[in-house]
Structures are given as structure tokens and as C-alpha cells.
Amino acid sequence: MPEELGKIEKLEVEHFKQGKKLYLVPLVYAADQAPDEYREKCDRYWQEVAEQLANLASKIGKVDRVYHESISQSGEDGLKAMERLNPRSYQIARAECDSGAITEAVEDEELFQEVMDWQRCLMLGFMSEKVASKISGFYVEAAKKRNEFMARRISETLGEDEAGLLFVREGHSLQFPGDTEVFSVFPPALDEIHRWLRDQARVGVEKVTEASREKTGVEIKKVEKRAKKRAKRKPRG
DSSP: OOGGGGGGSOOOOHHHHEEEEEEEOOOOOOOSSSSSHHHHHHHHHHHHHHHHHHHHHHOOOOOEEEEEEEEOOHHHHHHHHHHHHHHHHHHHHHHHHHHHOOOOOOOOOOHHHHHHHHHHHHHOOOOOHHHHHHHHHHHHHHHHHHHHHHHHHHHHHHHOOOOOEEOOOTTTOOOOOOEEEEEEEEEOHHHHHOOOOOOHHHHHHHHHHHHHHHHHHHHHHHHHHHHHHHHHHHOOO
């Protein structure tokens, strides 16, 4: 299980200075068109990430290797790809590299693209249960190979007594090597982001429900109006 940052204070710091270490940072994205309130929360999140990483560096060890989900290039090319993907995680990665860290490719491009393609297929939905089952199987198989590649890549490039920094989405299913101590960076602002997204989802559902009720009410009124008109008509005879 990954170690949460707050628990480090209760343990002997010297214990963690030896061996491989991996600092895990959940990826948070904020599109240009996102509401200002959400963007502010994201800005605070990344500021807190930087602060917690600085705390880890001072107590356990500075970052030697930088890994980023979706990035299959190393060095400067990897940083440029990061900047296009997520400017905020790039800023932190750039600062670490300016201090001596090295950007390492963590993805196999072909495997990554395969997983993304199967995921897109699943999002389309299917009429046939047989087709849905097959596509799901292809996705699971590709995702498993991708995770294995990423874990192996980190194991092979992270040196003994080094610290790596991995930017990865929440809910990932990566299994890290047993010789690597994993620390989850989980700033308070991440809880605020989760809460904001839940609130927005609930509001969205309420709006859809209300719109549905209004539409249903209009339809009912139309039916009632037509029924009254029919009732007023004299029977033909």
C-alpha cells in the first residue's frame, strides 16, 4: 500500500532514505473553458503538490527520475510532450529536471494507442452483448500489458536509493515492484476538487430531471386539452 505523506512524520525518516522510492501524484486537468471556480481549485491543488514534493525531497530524497502517464518520450522531447498534455504537471516536472532529475519514457506508444482505441470503442456502446464482451476482453488485455510495461519501465530505470516522480490518473491499476516504496501525494485541495465535481454532477442530474418533469407536464397538459376538446364535440348520429 502506498504511504500517505502525513504518516511519514510518525516513522523513522532514515528508513525511507534507503532503496527505491516513488512519489505518486494524481493527474488533474483544467481545460481553458473550465469554470473559474474549478480552475482556482486546480491551481491550488498543483501548488500544494509542489509543496508536498518539496517536503518529501527534504526528508527522504530529491526526485531523480520523472515519469508521466501518456508520455512515451524521454529527455527534452518528453518534457515538450508533457507541456502540450498538461502545463501544470509540466511545470513541476521542468522544475525537477532543472534541479538534476531526468525525464524517462514510461509508455509504449503502440500499447498506449491500442488501449485508447479500445476505450473509445467501449464508450460508443453496443447492441450485441457478444460484441461488447469481445471488445471488453480486448481492452482488458491491452490495459494489462500496458500496466505491466509501465511498471517494468519504472523498475528498470529507477536506480537503487533513487526517488522517482510519477504523474498518473486516479484509479490506475498499476502494480509496483516490491523493492519500491510508494508515497501518495494527496493534497487537501484534491478533496475539494472531488467534492466540487460531485456537486456539479448532482446539479446536472437535477437539471435533467427538472427538464424532464417540465416536458412531461407540458405533454400531459396537451393530452388533457385534446381530451377536453373531444368531450365537447357532439356525437354524430
